[in-house]
Amino acid sequence: xxxxxxxxxxxxxxxxxxxxxxxxxxxxxxxxxxxxxxxxxxxxxxxxxxxxxxxxxxxxxxxxxxxxxxxxxxxxxxxxxxxxxxxxxxxxxxxxxxxxxxxxxxxxxxxxxxx
Amino acid sequence: xxxxxxxxxxxxxxxxxxxxxxxxxxxxxxxxxxxxxxxxxxxxxxxxxxxxxxxxxxxxxxxxxxxxxxxxxxxxxxxxxxxxxxxxxxxxxxxxxxxxxxxxxxxxxxx
Numbered sequence: 001x002x003x004x005x006x007x008x009x010x011x012x013x014x015x016x017x018x019x020x021x022x023x024x025x026x027x028x029x030x031x032x033x034x035x036x037x038x039x040x041x042x043x044x045x046x047x048x049x050x051x052x053x054x055x056x057x058x059x060x061x062x063x064x065x066x067x068x069x070x071x072x073x074x075x076x077x078x079x080x081x082x083x084x085x086x087x088x089x090x091x092x093x094x095x096x097x098x099x100x101x102x103x104x105x106x107x108x109x110x111x112x113x114x115x
Numbered sequence: 116x117x118x119x120x121x122x123x124x125x126x127x128x129x130x131x132x133x134x135x136x137x138x139x140x141x142x143x144x145x146x147x148x149x150x151x152x153x154x155x156x157x158x159x160x161x162x163x164x165x166x167x168x169x170x171x172x173x174x175x176x177x178x179x180x181x182x183x184x185x186x187x188x189x190x191x192x193x194x195x196x197x198x199x200x201x202x203x204x205x206x207x208x209x210x211x212x213x214x215x216x217x218x219x220x221x222x223x224x225x226x
Contacts, residue, residue: 035214104214
């Protein structure tokens with residue numbers, strides 16, 4: 001079975017531009033979460049979406065937004081890019097919204113470089 | 116953002132040696148998780164712990180959920196070269212799906 005897939009693999013943008021990252025969850029999984037991982041750090045939670053609705057948000061500015069589609073895939077949008085947005089963006093899927101044993105499985109990430 | 120206190124930050128060991136790492140938090144977590152991340156990849160779940168005091172094994176890996184619910188440790192026995200990578204602890208608070216991660220421990224295994 002296919003795991004979580006993300007596209008593109010790598011992306012280079014300049015300051016002020018906008019970017020859209022895409023994620024397809026594991027088949028049958030309804031929840032998608034997004035994390036930002038800066039080099040040398042652990043992942044930081046950005047959003048959780050379940051059944052097309054935002055169910056959780058981390059401490060990120062409004063430049064970050066996301067949405068989930070009827071097929072449970074998701075997009076993360078970042079506007080007005082800053083140099084500090086350069087990071088690995090990870091998508092994780094889980095079967096349900098929450099609960100014990102509802103673990104998250106990560107995709108390979110999208111490496112975003114902002115110049 | 117919030118991060119767990121994970122130590123040590125890195126370890127260099129010989130193949131066949133055991134290695135231990137731990138993670139502490141100022142907050143209580145309902146679930147503790149251990150992930151491994153290889154270069155250019157996303158984190159892969161190794162072990163999940165759901166109950167205070169729980170001790171769980173997965174092959175050569177053993178992890179424990181601390182009694183206070185504020186800490187966890189991971190032990191790798193008889194290390195092999197493919198154990199190389201970055202190990203992350205993560206905690207999940209009650210009522211939330213948000214995972215809080217440690218900074219990671221970089222493991223190097225010399226053959």
